[in-house]
Amino acid sequence: MLSMSRSESAPAFNNVNTVQQITFRLMRELGMTTVFGNPGSTELNFLNNFPEDFDYVLALQEASAVAMADGYAQATNNAAFVNLHSAAGLGNALGNIYTAFRNHAPLVITAGQQTRSILPFAPYLGAEHAAEFPKPYVKWSIEPARAEDVPLAIAQAYHIAMQHPRGPTFVSIPSDDWDKTTVMPNYSKVTGGSTPSSDAMAQLVNALTHSQNLALVVGSDIDRQGAFESIVTLAERLQAQVWEAPNSSRASFPEDHPQFAGFLPALPEPLSAKLADYDVVLVIGAPVFTLHMAGEMPLFDSEVAIYQITDDPMYAALASATTTLFGTVALSIQALIEQLPQSDKAPITKSIRPRAPQVSAATPIPIEYAIDVLANARSADAIIVEEAPSHRPAIQRFLPITQTGGFYTMASGGLGYGLPAAVGVALATSKRVICVVGDGSSMYSIQALWTAVQSNLPLTVIVLNNFGYGAMRSFSKITGSEAIPGTDLPAIDFVKLAESMGCPAARVSQHEQLAEAISIALAASGSYLLEIIVDPDTGAIY
Numbered sequence: 001m002l003s004m005s006r007s008e009s010a011p012a013f014n015n016v017n018t019v020q021q022i023t024f025r026l027m028r029e030l031g032m033t034t035v036f037g038n039p040g041s042t043e044l045n046f047l048n049n050f051p052e053d054f055d056y057v058l059a060l061q062e063a064s065a066v067a068m069a070d071g072y073a074q075a076t077n078n079a080a081f082v083n084l085h086s087a088a089g090l091g092n093a094l095g096n097i098y099t100a101f102r103n104h105a106p107l108v109i110t111a112g113q114q115t116r117s118i119l120p121f122a123p124y125l126g127a128e129h130a131a132e133f134p135k136p137y138v139k140w141s142i143e144p145a146r147a148e149d150v151p152l153a154i155a156q157a158y159h160i161a162m163q164h165p166r167g168p169t170f171v172s173i174p175s176d177d178w179d180k181t182t183v184m185p186n187y188s189k190v191t192g193g194s195t196p197s198s199d200a201m202a203q204l205v206n207a208l209t210h211s212q213n214l215a216l217v218v219g220s221d222i223d224r225q226g227a228f229e230s231i232v233t234l235a236e237r238l239q240a241q242v243w244e245a246p247n248s249s250r251a252s253f254p255e256d257h258p259q260f261a262g263f264l265p266a267l268p269e270p271l272s273a274k275l276a277d278y279d280v281v282l283v284i285g286a287p288v289f290t291l292h293m294a295g296e297m298p299l300f301d302s303e304v305a306i307y308q309i310t311d312d313p314m315y316a317a318l319a320s321a322t323t324t325l326f327g328t329v330a331l332s333i334q335a336l337i338e339q340l341p342q343s344d345k346a347p348i349t350k351s352i353r354p355r356a357p358q359v360s361a362a363t364p365i366p367i368e369y370a371i372d373v374l375a376n377a378r379s380a381d382a383i384i385v386e387e388a389p390s391h392r393p394a395i396q397r398f399l400p401i402t403q404t405g406g407f408y409t410m411a412s413g414g415l416g417y418g419l420p421a422a423v424g425v426a427l428a429t430s431k432r433v434i435c436v437v438g439d440g441s442s443m444y445s446i447q448a449l450w451t452a453v454q455s456n457l458p459l460t461v462i463v464l465n466n467f468g469y470g471a472m473r474s475f476s477k478i479t480g481s482e483a484i485p486g487t488d489l490p491a492i493d494f495v496k497l498a499e500s501m502g503c504p505a506a507r508v509s510q511h512e513q514l515a516e517a518i519s520i521a522l523a524a525s526g527s528y529l530l531e532i533i534v535d536p537d538t539g540a541i542y
Contacts, residue, residue, distance in 0.1 A: 020178040022151045024051050026185070030158050032081040032108065034427070036069040038062050040085030042112025042125055045178035047083075057427065057455070060447035062093040064420035066168075067445065070096065070105040071385065071408060071424025074224065074250075079106035079161045080424075086112050087127035090134060090170075095414050100168045101137040102411035103249055104224055104312075106161040107168040108154060109134070113143065115176040130172035141170040147177035155187035163190060164328055165221070165312040193328030195335045196309070200325045204282070204307055205339050211280035214238055217264065219245040219286020220411065221310070222252035225330040228404035231284065234337050235259050239345035241278075244396075245286035246271065249411035251401035252285065259348045263396050266292035272299035283308045285329045288319040309333075354397055364535045365511045367391050367464065371398040374434070374462065377518045381431050385409065387418025388438040388464050393540060395436060416444030419461065423448050426457040432522065433458060439465040439531075440489055450501040452527040460521045461503075461529040463494050466536040498529040509533035 017025075023046075027033060034055045039047055050056060059065035062084050069080035084090050090111045100107050113119070114126035127133060131141040140160045144153045150173055157169035195201070208214060216238070222231050231253055235242050242253050246266035253260055264271050268291055275281055281304055283289075288308050291297075299306075300321035308324045309332045310316055316324045325332065357368040371394045378384075380402075386395060386409045401407040408425060410417040419442055422435035442463050452459045468488045498505035504524065508517040514532070521530040 017181065017183075018178065019147055019150045019180050019182050020046060020048070022182055022184055023154060023178075024054070026151050026155055027081060028053075030155070031078050032158070034072065035081050035083055036065045036072070036424070037083035038065050038085060038089060039083070040089060040112060040125075042086045042114060042175040043083055045175050046110075046112070046173070048178075057451065059420065059451055061445065062089040063096045063416055064445045064448045064451070066093045066096040066100060066107070066109070067417045067420035068424035068427070068448070068451065069107050070100045070103060070417070071421035072428045073105050073107055073424075074103070074408060075405065075425045075428035077226070079108050079158050082107055082109040084109065084111040086114070086125040087130065087133060088125070090127075094134065094137075096417055096420075097134055097168055098137045099410045099412040099414050099417050101139075104164075104166045104221060104411075105168065106166040108157045108161055109138070109168055109170045110154070111170070111172055113172045113174040116147075116174045117176070119174070127172065131170070134168075134170045137168070138170045139167045141172075143172035143174075144177075147174070147180035148182040150177050151182060152185035152187060155185055159188065159190045164193065164225070166224070193311075193331045194326075195331045196325035196327040201335060201339060203323075204325060205336070207280050207305060207307065208238060208282065208336075208340065213278045213280075214240040215261070215275060215278040215281045216240045216242045217245050217275075217281060217283040217286060218242060218248075218252040219284065220248050220250035220252060221285030221312070221329045222333070223250040223404055225285070225328070226404070227285075227330040227333050228252060230330065230333045230337065232257065234333055234340075237337060237340055237342055239343040239348060240282075241348065243274070245283065246290045247292070247411065247413070248286060249409045251407035254402045255396075255400035256402050258350050264289070266290055268293070268295035268297040272297055272302075275299055275304065276302060278304055280304070281306045283322070284333065285310065287315045288322045357398075359511050363510050364533045365509070365514060367394045367466075367534045367538045368398060369511060370464065370514065370532050370534055371395055373514050374436070374518055375399045377515065377522055378434060379432060379522070382522075383407070383425055383429065383431050383433045385418055385422035385425055385433060385435045386437070387415065387441040388436055389413075389441075390438065390466070390540065391436075391464055391534075394538075399436075415441045419445045420448035420451075422459055422461070423452050423455075423457060426452065426459045427455065431458070432460065434522070435459060435461045437461065437463055439463055439492060439494070440468065442494070443489070443492065446497055447501070449498055449503045449527065449529065453502040456526045458525075459527045460524065461498075461527070462518075462521070463529060463531045464534050465492075465494065465531050466534050468536065494529060494531040503527050503529050505529040505531065507531040507533065
């Protein structure tokens, strides 16, 4: 890791100026000129005379602002700036801050604080322990002791957010700090990464070379670190089967590749069964393993040798029965490629894509059929943002992701991320973004449609309506739970909801009309919502 001083090429930055003006200069240097927020009174001094070269992305709820910034940060590969309203706004946003932490999404989150002069008197909108509020799901949190230190704190927050493992940071800023005078901070810039030690790499290379039946398990950090193509090279050199880690929030291997074996479940016994016949398992860029339920994990007591490459100390510390190599994921993959000989194993071949499901004239539409039609209609470079947990197996089976940066979802399991995250991704790219979202999930953040329309984004929202929380129905079957309340969601009109926010929309309930409806939705010049009535008896979380 290399640390170097700020460039000396801009002496004008040493001129005394207000905290607000210096902060805007700093944000330009750091490439954070898009601000996501929902403003309040404690943010007015920051927003006063907002720069013309900045973009302010208004979300109609703070959690949506954070999710938009999360999608934008991941799609641009740079930290995104979020401005929230005091403690109440930060509280509203905490669910998606937790998701950003699990997503390794680099965010610089700021929140207004009451003026310093009245903080000792428990003022309205004041936060007594502002820096403690978002912990432990931020990498670093501070309320600067002096107004003059606000720009430096933001610079430090940026670089901590960008260090691997990336994640959100937080700065609380009293509202009167922005008008004080200060100078441009002489902050440090951090670049570079690391690879595991030579001895550890030699041990791993020996294990991989002598393996008779090798599996790679790939996780989200591969795609986040730009190693999508490199992991294909590594897999082909090893002639290993490749599994996607449980609940991975990015696609990190082309799912139409002959060596792609499928998706690991987050259930201990089934997961163990899928990996039991391998002699060596190498997990890269993911925990070992993310589970959704308790149970026996025979894999950890077997003869299977499990190795892990990660730069997340929590992944390393919490792994079971595993030899962990600590290093930057992208650099470690490249180092492995350079040290490994070409495999002499026969190439793995298999059918690229499953057969399309058959349907009858009956309605509603089976989920598998709906996803298959969508897959055939999408353009090759379209980006999928997904939050439809009960339909994820069908999506994984019939909507293969084949390109880097082609898929986003939440790593946390918390709903309300997908639709605003799709807005953030669409802001960052000129490609068509397709948000595949459940009816229950969409209602956590439906107001994100308004932001999409205001920005005229190329966003198609596919609402898979099974009239309830399908994931809860599915999961209750797994756990043997009965008569669970609160799982039905009748009488929500998504077409009217969308149209009330200026978004064109349509509903389809018959499979004969589905292909044309999806074609229209994908060809829209701006944002469009299509509600598909799907069979509530199809689809399962595992």
